[in-house]
Amino acid sequence: xxxxxxxxxxxxxxxxxxxxxxxxxxxxxxxxxxxxxxxxxxxxxxxxxxxxxxxxxxxxxxxxxxxxxxxxxxxxxxxxxxxxxxxxxxxxxxxxxxxxxxxxxxxxxxxxxxxxxxxxxxxxxxxxxxxxxxxxxxxxxxxxxxxxxxxxxxxxxxxxxxxxxxxxxxxxxxxxxxxxxxxxxxxxxxxxxxxxxxxxxxxxxxxxxx
Numbered sequence: 001x002x003x004x005x006x007x008x009x010x011x012x013x014x015x016x017x018x019x020x021x022x023x024x025x026x027x028x029x030x031x032x033x034x035x036x037x038x039x040x041x042x043x044x045x046x047x048x049x050x051x052x053x054x055x056x057x058x059x060x061x062x063x064x065x066x067x068x069x070x071x072x073x074x075x076x077x078x079x080x081x082x083x084x085x086x087x088x089x090x091x092x093x094x095x096x097x098x099x100x101x102x103x104x105x106x107x108x109x110x111x112x113x114x115x116x117x118x119x120x121x122x123x124x125x126x127x128x129x130x131x132x133x134x135x136x137x138x139x140x141x142x143x144x145x146x147x148x149x150x151x152x153x154x155x156x157x158x159x160x161x162x163x164x165x166x167x168x169x170x171x172x173x174x175x176x177x178x179x180x181x182x183x184x185x186x187x188x189x190x191x192x193x194x195x196x197x198x199x200x201x202x203x204x205x206x207x208x209x210x
Contacts, residue, residue, distance in 0.1 A: 019087035
């Protein structure tokens with residue numbers, strides 16, 4: 001099956017935006033904290049979750065409609081490779097040896113795209129696991145480099161992942177009343193647990209200081 005027929009090249013803009021957001025988010029390192037890098041971090045923080053949402057939405061649409069690319073096969077392949085490699089090269093320039101974490105993030109995005117093309121429209125268990133792995137990985141990345149923004153975004157991503165799973169796999173299997181009650185409990189208990197976890201992680205990051 002050709003690349004254009006399975007619509008892989010159409011994932012390139014969304015994938016590029018997501019990887020670029022990750023690159024911007026990681027622009028600040030313990031050794032490099034200039035104002036320009038901090039501005040990139042703000043930009044990455046604002047665009048990370050929206051770009052991840054666009055990837056999930058757009059790739060699911062491409063899976064169902066399979067629009068053919070306007071490029072011939074070699075150019076479509078180059079277009080797709082550039083979406084993965086250009087942000088990685090930028091992270092290598094910004095972070096040097098620390099870009100190995102960005103390389104892992106690039107692999108995760110590729111696995112995510114494969115899972116999305118294989119999904120049936122709902123958030124399956126494998127896809128839920130991949131998204132959760134990404135959120136947990138972002139939290140660990142933040143702890144490793146002392147970056148509260150990464151920890152907070154990872155927790156937010158995990159919360160949205162759980163909500164998506166609830167609406168995709170649980171909400172329509174219960175009655176309207178039970179579904180709404182369950183949603184309320186999820187918000188209350190989940191919000192409390194997330195805030196408790198966030199405080200504990202921030203304390204750990206600050207060396208035990210609240």
